[in-house]
Amino acid sequence: MIVLTGDGEKGAVDHAPFDRVLSTAAARNIPYTWVEQCIDEGLIVTPYTGEGHRWALLVLTVSAGVASGGMNGTASFMPLRGQGLSPVDQRAIECHDDLHMTVTASGQTLTYSQG
Template sequence: MTEKPITFPSLPPVDRRVFIPDDIWVVENKQWARLSRRDDPARWERLVASDDAITTQLKRGIWPSSSSSAPAVMADMIAALRLKPGMRVLEIGTGTGWNAACLAELGAEVVSVEIDAVIAARARTNLQKAGYPEVVVITGDGEHGAPDHAPFDRVLSTAAARNVPYAWVEQCVEGGLIVTPYTGEGHKYALLVLTVSAGVAAGGMEGTAFFMPLRGQGLSQADQRALECRNDLWVEVGKSGQVITYRSD
């Protein structure tokens, strides 16, 4: 008997089950514990069908280093892209490949960059299995984008930036959008939507989004707690760097 796909009303009809590994990580008694699909298929299915993020990899057994994002958060971020069929999208942080598959299902041409070679290889397999072999998955540092495949109409990061890389701006077309989680000066867990114009990306926050940071851009818990959260945050990213200001409409 064929298993019914696990899909969500807020997202394109792409089966999440295909992209989640058999072994995932859950918190039990305030510690991480492995949950195997083989040992507890019913619980595994419930988690995959839930609107929760799913941890798929741990660093040194204690720090989440890769996950499948919560479907509702994915839907918010995809909506912020204002996609049209045929647009070229650069995704930063492939993860399981599910988000890239959703973008492809919406008609986007997707190039995705993943820094972890093992995760990238698994995502390619997942995308092939799910019927999206046209999605290009590159193993590399997402801060550099994918210059050999540029330009892009949209850039979507599934890792939080403290400093938005200028490479993303350079590789985005005039009038294109950059959508990224942001934790840094002026806010933590913001979802930024920046518009590219004349070599500068500028914009503010459109909601919130909690994501693991780009590697090398993380902040300590103490530094995060010290951050001021301003809803009038305005970010501009140009060749000379990132500038934070505050403005109200």
């Protein structure tokens, strides 16, 4: 196991590839560097606070440069540097327990039921 300190959004390219990327800071935007540094069939596990949910625990599986998956419970952690939301913005987020995310080199997309 490797434990590093620094800007978590950059990952740890000198130690990659990883079979798991575990974040203990909430992400609103999943850094693509995490996908790039994870092996195929590897997992990205991170708390998420953003569109679609305030405190989701996301589990994403990486395959061919794309990470996708959904919510697997809830988790609340401090945000990654620069990814925090004001308390007012956070309270305004509707929580969808069927949240699904896909992360590609061009960004992330979310799907969930609107009702």
